[in-house]
Amino acid sequence: MKRSLSILVAVVMLLSVVLMGCTLPSGGGPATGGGELIGVAMPTKSLQRWNQDGENMQKLLEKAGYTVDLQYAEDSVDTQLTQIENMITKGAKVLVIASIDGESLGGVLEEAAAEGIKVIAYDRLIKGTPHVDYYATFDNYKVGVIQGQYIIDTLKLAEGEKGPFTMEVFGGSPDDNNAYYFNGGAMDTLKPYIDSGVLVIKSGQTDMEQIAISGWKSEGSQARMDNLLTAFYSDENIDVVLSPNDSLAQGIVASLKAAGYGTASKPYPILTGQDCDITNVKHMIAGEQSMSVFKDTRTLAEKVVGMVEAIMKGTEPEINDTETYDNGKKVVPSYLCDPVFADVNNYKELLIDTGYYEEAQLK
Numbered sequence: 001m002k003r004s005l006s007i008l009v010a011v012v013m014l015l016s017v018v019l020m021g022c023t024l025p026s027g028g029g030p031a032t033g034g035g036e037l038i039g040v041a042m043p044t045k046s047l048q049r050w051n052q053d054g055e056n057m058q059k060l061l062e063k064a065g066y067t068v069d070l071q072y073a074e075d076s077v078d079t080q081l082t083q084i085e086n087m088i089t090k091g092a093k094v095l096v097i098a099s100i101d102g103e104s105l106g107g108v109l110e111e112a113a114a115e116g117i118k119v120i121a122y123d124r125l126i127k128g129t130p131h132v133d134y135y136a137t138f139d140n141y142k143v144g145v146i147q148g149q150y151i152i153d154t155l156k157l158a159e160g161e162k163g164p165f166t167m168e169v170f171g172g173s174p175d176d177n178n179a180y181y182f183n184g185g186a187m188d189t190l191k192p193y194i195d196s197g198v199l200v201i202k203s204g205q206t207d208m209e210q211i212a213i214s215g216w217k218s219e220g221s222q223a224r225m226d227n228l229l230t231a232f233y234s235d236e237n238i239d240v241v242l243s244p245n246d247s248l249a250q251g252i253v254a255s256l257k258a259a260g261y262g263t264a265s266k267p268y269p270i271l272t273g274q275d276c277d278i279t280n281v282k283h284m285i286a287g288e289q290s291m292s293v294f295k296d297t298r299t300l301a302e303k304v305v306g307m308v309e310a311i312m313k314g315t316e317p318e319i320n321d322t323e324t325y326d327n328g329k330k331v332v333p334s335y336l337c338d339p340v341f342a343d344v345n346n347y348k349e350l351l352i353d354t355g356y357y358e359e360a361q362l363k
């Protein structure tokens with residue numbers, strides 16, 4: 001009796017030790033992480049998508065048994081540098097970084113490399129340093145192609161519609177490598193119609209130096225749109241605005257609204273976007289923005305956590321692109337997720353049915 005009791009106590013003790021050390025990941029198998037520290041540096045809390053990215057990463061990494069140091073830098077390069085330095089000091093094994101200025105991390109990543117810490121560039125490429133091991137993002141060029149193709153389809157340009165249609169082009173933040181890919185994809189797609197005069201950019205402004213909006217700020221795009229409307233569209237409506245993302249589209253909608261757009265004689269122009277931010281989905285439902293590009297941050301976070309786990313196990317992370325992303329020092333092995341077209345007709349299927357948002361959030 002005494003013996004069976006002590007066996008029972010031993011079994012219970014053993015079980016609790018096993019359970020304490022083992023959190024179950026979503027797949028149901030045992031967690032791989034042994035509590036090691038993973039640093040996650042995000043650019044800002046002020047844009048909805050980065051909050052989702054950060055939360056998803058933290059949730060999945062913790063589920064896999066890692067300790068997470070998640071930091072947001074409020075778009076300050078110096079703050080991000082200090083946060084990364086702290087992660088190195090605290091003994092992070094892998095750094096996942098969505099940079100603010102892709103060119104400014106060389107020094108701190110040299111420190112990371114000296115400590116044997118692996119670095120994954122998250123969504124935005126880190127440039128000018130060999131010390132970035134992997135890159136996970138969406139196919140940024142394709143984002144622009146989807147936007148350009150939408151304009152072509154909506155205006156029936158491939159069917160021979162001649163317009164001419166007036167258009168203006170906005171660019172993303174000049175320190176973000178992605179901005180050039182979005183612009184390249186869209187402008188390459190639209191080029192034949194710009195060259196033939198079917199699409200007329202009345203301001204003539206197409207160079208990134210002229211059209212880029214620093215820090216992806218809505219106030220910046222609003223101010224530029226105000227200027228464009230006053231200077232070039234006082235006696236003619238604008239038909240198309242190519243905006244690379246949703247934060248810029250928000251500023252553009254505000255400017256158009258203030259200028260009296262949204263009536264029968266002044267209908268909203270075709271306006272593109274990217275991210276499916278809640279504000280912009282509401283704009284789409286209200287007919288103020290035409291489309292967005294959905295980049296499911298859950299997919300990206302899953303891919304990056306998979307990369308972290310492979311690195312920690314000493315195996316090779318999954319890669320599907322070894323050519324596109326040259327950071328000036330090396331071509332960074334990348335995984336590109338697929339961006340998806342979104343508009344008022346399919347947002348429910350993409351965003352509500354998959355649990356990305358709840359219907360009430362879009363009211």
Ligand code: BGC
Binds near residue numbers: 047123124179245295
């Ligand atoms: C991201 C976009 C985002 C933009 C502004 C880009 O690097 O790829 O999804 O809209 O930054 O935060």
